[in-house]
Amino acid sequence: MEETSSTSQKSTQELAMEGQKHLEDTIESAFQILSSMNDELCNPNLWSTSSPPPNVNTTNGHHGPSNGVSNGDATSSDAAHHFEMGGGALDEARLRYKASVAALRSVLIAIPNSKKAKAYDIDPMLTDEMDAEKLEDRASALRKELEDKNKHLKILIDQLRDLITDISSWQSPIVV
Numbered sequence: 001m002e003e004t005s006s007t008s009q010k011s012t013q014e015l016a017m018e019g020q021k022h023l024e025d026t027i028e029s030a031f032q033i034l035s036s037m038n039d040e041l042c043n044p045n046l047w048s049t050s051s052p053p054p055n056v057n058t059t060n061g062h063h064g065p066s067n068g069v070s071n072g073d074a075t076s077s078d079a080a081h082h083f084e085m086g087g088g089a090l091d092e093a094r095l096r097y098k099a100s101v102a103a104l105r106s107v108l109i110a111i112p113n114s115k116k117a118k119a120y121d122i123d124p125m126l127t128d129e130m131d132a133e134k135l136e137d138r139a140s141a142l143r144k145e146l147e148d149k150n151k152h153l154k155i156l157i158d159q160l161r162d163l164i165t166d167i168s169s170w171q172s173p174i175v176v
Contacts, residue, residue, distance in 0.1 A: 015111050022104040029097035036090040 010018070 010110070010114060012111060012114050015107055015114055019104060019107040019111070022100055022107055025100035026097060026104055029093055029100050032093035033090065033097060036093050040090065
């Protein structure tokens with residue numbers, strides 16, 4: 001449980017790195033399981049010697065030993081010998097695999113929780129900086145818009161001045 005509480009306080013990047021480590025451990029453990037199984041299957045000393053390969057008994061037509069004798073005691077001693085020779089490595093690899101999968105699952109569960117916590121726990125200084133940048137961008141856009149409108153207004157005032165000048169020259173009395 002202690003690992004779960006510590007993972008909830010980590011950043012997503014830290015959790016991703018930890019998850020990658022657990023994934024590598026899981027793959028290594030799975031490879032170890034396959035390797036141990038291969039070693040056991042390829043080692044004739046670990047094979048059970050009590051039951052020979054199935055033979056067809058010509059007398060009754062069934063598969064199995066032709067003498068009909070069962071070696072139950074030999075089978076149990078071979079199983080104990082099998083565990084001593086290679087079964088321990090396989091069991092150890094299985095335990096490592098289960099532990100690494102459990103750790104990987106806890107990290108995968110913690111990632112969405114860290115994103116939720118990050119959404120609620122935003123640094124106020126960072127928020128102020130983001131707001132300040134947005135406000136500066138908006139102020140710059142408004143200044144440019146004001147400059148464009150002032151140019152347009154100046155043109156309109158000049159046109160109005162010219163119009164007033166023209167109208168006043170038409171209405172002036174002609175002096176002869």
